[in-house]
Amino acid sequence: MQVLVNGPDPEEASLIVILLHGRGAGGDDIMGLSVEFEDEDICWLAPTATNSAWYPHRFLERRARNEPFLTLSTEQIKGLIGQFPSEKVILAGFSQGACLTSDILARAPKGLAGAWIFSGGLIGEDDELPDVERVLSGLPVIVTGSEQDPHIPLERMKQTAEHLKRMGAEVETLFYDVPSHSIAAEELDLARKTLVRIRSRAGV
Secondary structure, three states, rough: OOEEOOOOOOOOOOEEEEEOOOOOOHHHHHHHHHHOOOOOOOEEEEEEEHHHOOOOOOOOOOHHHHHOOHHHHHHHHHHHHHOOOHHHHEEEEHHHHHHHHHHHHOOOOOOOOEEEEOOOOOOOOOHHHOOOOOOOOOOOOEEEEEEEOOOOOOHHHHHHHHHHHOOEEEEEEEEEOOOOOOOOHHHHHHHHHHHHHHHHHOOO
């Protein structure tokens, strides 16, 4: 898995942000987000999925439809996180990458510094959503997107936010009434604001 790097060496950075791209894109696409943050102390990592997709089908379909690719992608990202102190890592994603971020948070939490979920939600049908365990104690999380996103239903974004809250995360949401499947300026503003909480919690 190719991983692009921007910013200081991971060992010297105070925080590490892992950016997961959407379907049909790559690490070079989502790495553009790094220039929106005037923080020279963050190391940005942007892996690229095989064939530019973390899994092949819609995230609302039965999980089995997306296997074995879903499990493989999850293990790859968990392996990348595992190379660093997890308390320094913010996991962030857009669209399909946001869905994978949600899934990793809900099913394989690892004491992260925070998470940004831009236009995404938990993977699978309703009866496949994971059990709630309060293991995300105080984790700063944002869930954002358009109320009229053509690919990500608002109800699933809200459902994801509530699920993560029940797991103990401190979740902030931002939904706007403009047809869009992109990351809006106000979503980036919210992500910047969460950095204050994330740094305070991580002690950096």
